[in-house]
Amino acid sequence: MNKINELFNKEISVINMGLESFYTDLKKQDVKAIHVDWRPPAGGNKKMASLLSRLK
Amino acid sequence: MIQEKISKANNEALNKIVSAQPTLMGIGKALDDIPGMTEKTFLHAGPPVTWENMSGPLRGAIIGGLIYEGLASNEEDAIKLAESGEITFDSCHHHNAVGPMAGVVTPSMPVWILKNKAFGNYAYCTLNEGLGKVLRYGAYSEEVIERLNWIQNSLGPVLRDALTLAGEIDLKTMVAQVIQMGDDGHNRNKAGTSLLIRELAPYIVKTNYTDEVKSEVLKFMHKNDHFFLNITMPVCKCTMDPLEDIKYSTLVYTMARNGTEFGVRVAGLGNRWFTAPAEVIDGLYFPGYTMEDANRDIGDSCITETTGIGGFAMAGAPAIVQFVGGTPSDALNYTMSMYEITEGESGSYKIPSLDFRGTPTGIDIQKVIDTGIRPIINTGIAHKNPGVGQVGAGLVRPPMKCFEDALEAYVNMLEEEGLF
Numbered sequence: 001m002n003k004i005n006e007l008f009n010k011e012i013s014v015i016n017m018g019l020e021s022f023y024t025d026l027k028k029q030d031v032k033a034i035h036v037d038w039r040p041p042a043g044g045n046k047k048m049a050s051l052l053s054r055l056k
Numbered sequence: 057m058i059q060e061k062i063s064k065a066n067n068e069a070l071n072k073i074v075s076a077q078p079t080l081m082g083i084g085k086a087l088d089d090i091p092g093m094t095e096k097t098f099l100h101a102g103p104p105v106t107w108e109n110m111s112g113p114l115r116g117a118i119i120g121g122l123i124y125e126g127l128a129s130n131e132e133d134a135i136k137l138a139e140s141g142e143i144t145f146d147s148c149h150h151h152n153a154v155g156p157m158a159g160v161v162t163p164s165m166p167v168w169i170l171k172n173k174a175f176g177n178y179a180y181c182t183l184n185e186g187l188g189k190v191l192r193y194g195a196y197s198e199e200v201i202e203r204l205n206w207i208q209n210s211l212g213p214v215l216r217d218a219l220t221l222a223g224e225i226d227l228k229t230m231v232a233q234v235i236q237m238g239d240d241g242h243n244r245n246k247a248g249t250s251l252l253i254r255e256l257a258p259y260i261v262k263t264n265y266t267d268e269v270k271s272e273v274l275k276f277m278h279k280n281d282h283f284f285l286n287i288t289m290p291v292c293k294c295t296m297d298p299l300e301d302i303k304y305s306t307l308v309y310t311m312a313r314n315g316t317e318f319g320v321r322v323a324g325l326g327n328r329w330f331t332a333p334a335e336v337i338d339g340l341y342f343p344g345y346t347m348e349d350a351n352r353d354i355g356d357s358c359i360t361e362t363t364g365i366g367g368f369a370m371a372g373a374p375a376i377v378q379f380v381g382g383t384p385s386d387a388l389n390y391t392m393s394m395y396e397i398t399e400g401e402s403g404s405y406k407i408p409s410l411d412f413r414g415t416p417t418g419i420d421i422q423k424v425i426d427t428g429i430r431p432i433i434n435t436g437i438a439h440k441n442p443g444v445g446q447v448g449a450g451l452v453r454p455p456m457k458c459f460e461d462a463l464e465a466y467v468n469m470l471e472e473e474g475l476f
Binding site: 041042043045054056 | 058059062306422425426427428460463467476
């Protein structure tokens with residue numbers, strides 16, 4: 001808990017993955033943030049992800 | 057081991073694309089030059105489709121084609137003949153040909169003849185009719201048939217004779233130039249059309265036709281900014297055909313639409329089509345028309361995107377957004393995102409604004425599915441009813457199902473070969 005408090009007492013830089021709204025909210029609060037346009041492999045389609053994995 | 061086989065095959069496929077030498081050889085006649093044509097064969101765009109399942113614009117183009125060929129005298133007779141089974145309908149792609157929009161090729165039509173000199177294969181395409189009320193958008197009124205007759209009797213012969221005098225034309229260099237001049241080679245062909253006129257005009261004036269005919273030919277080419285599209289398409293077709301049957305390659309060598317279905321063919325899976333219902337296009341509509349009027353995606357012209365130009369080269373053709381919608385930033389983003397799903401970059405088709413980076417080339421079905429990014433295609437929009445014509449232009453993507461089914465078939469093929 002102390003370590004988390006310590007983290008939030010410093011200037012933080014955020015790498016956001018997933019929902020872009022988290023990133024835009026941080027930017028509005030002048031928090032240094034970048035957004036990574038990430039999606040799960042095959043968009044989360046398990047069958048396709050499994051087929052792809054067989055080719056790796 | 058599998059990964060190595062795939063990587064080697066995809067590398068070979070990419071090398072075939074970048075080392076192609078598309079060359080304009082001349083102008084011929086569909087019946088005489090296109091392999092497998094007969095007097096009763098009508099070719100169309102996209103994967104094979106029966107008369108019953110043809111979309112409105114494709115039916116319209118077939119009706120117009122039958123009237124143009126003198127096989128029917130009116131719409132009613134043409135429909136009866138099309139229904140009778142007497143006419144053989146087949147995909148242009150099965151005959152080394154490509155056709156924009158409905159893509160109907162009938163026996164009497166003059167066709168560009170191209171040769172990929174690196175591999176010895178040929179490709180064919182009709183001459184572009186212009187925009188609006190034209191056969192390829194499903195229109196078949198008197199003016200459409202009259203124009204087709206003029207193309208057959210004046211434009212085709214003049215260009216044929218001019219090309220005989222000019223000799224072969226290296227189209228790889230010409231397409232490389234037009235990409236650097238702000239064309240994408242699909243829906244922006246101003247530079248290409250201009251360069252072609254510059255190349256042919258000195259020989260057109262030397263042909264044995266009246267000054268009036270020669271002037272009409274030059275004016276027709278000049279007022280039709282899409283004239284060069286019917287050159288870039290067979291350039292791409294003869295570039296991609298040598299990829300058929302590259303064992304284990306996961307690169308796409310055909311994307312095409314017939315107005316009902318979108319079809320994809322993959323190098324390692326031979327000539328098998330993977331199809332799904334074609335999508336409706338988000339675009340800019342001509343005054344008086346809306347998306348409600350639009351037919352589903354249609355045409356072989358996305359052979360340009362398959363080869364790495366068209367929508368894939370939009371970063372170098374920002375002015376195209378005035379025709380297909382969006383902003384120049386969107387155009388840049390479309391190109392950048394295509395690098396995510398391609399095997400490599402073109403060695404010849406380069407975009408000045410990207411520090412002359414080669415266009416994204418060689419769509420890999422694995423990458424499409426992995427990233428969820430589908431190829432971007434810019435395209436014309438046909439009215440859904442036969443006889444109307446073009447109603448707009450816009451952007452579209454292939455259905456993901458085509459790539460998913462292809463991947464499944466590919467894995468099954470490896471399984472059958474005992475590679476797992």
